Amino acid sequence: MxxxxxxxxLAEALAAVKAYARIEGASEDAVLGVMTASAAALxxxxxxxxxxxxxxxxxMAGEAGWRRLSATPVNAILGVVDRDGEALPTGDYEIDxxxxxxxxxxxxxxVKTVRITFRAGIAATWTEVPEALRQGIVRLAAHxxxxxxxxxxxxxPAAVTALWRPWRRMPFGRCA
Structure with missing residues (x-):
């Protein structure tokens, strides 16, 4: 993945972190890049x-019932193949x-086991990620x-959680 x-x-996010933290020059870019990527993963x-x-x-197991992909939001399901990497004929599966x-x-x-390829994400680019999520990432990386x-x-910082909480989706089938 x-x-x-x-x-x-990452370059755009790193620039935002450096501006927020008032860091000039490129001497800290490597460590800031790792922290920015970590903040995005969190x-x-x-x-x-x-x-x-x-x-x-x-x-996933190739069961007759509907199975949900773990990634979200899914933009497109690109293909379904068997364990040998052979594409399943269109009539042998359904997607939604x-x-x-x-x-x-x-x-x-x-088929017992299938591999599904897909494209997922909230936005196409960093600048299209909702502002609250971007700001939380920037603040966390700077922290x-x-x-x-x-x-x-x-x-x-508590502000990070406050910025991200409205976007939180709980895992399917789990209450919290």
């Missing part, structure tokens, strides 16, 4: 949603993406940078 944020998206884990759209895959962005697959031919050597045990 790779990093949750890379390439142009955002995705907290919200239960992929941020910048990217391709992914998931292996519901209004909430959940991707669903149902195998109808008795991680500032606290990197202190070991003081302080958690992330």
């Amino acid at each position: 790779g990093n949750v944020i890379e390439g142009a998206a 955002c995705e884990a907290f919200t239960g949603q992929w941020l910048v759209a990217r391709d992914g895959s998931e292996t 993406i519901d209004a909430a962005g959940d991707g669903w697959v149902r195998v109808t031919n008795g 991680l940078y500032a606290a990197r050597d202190t070991g003081d045990g302080q958690g992330p």
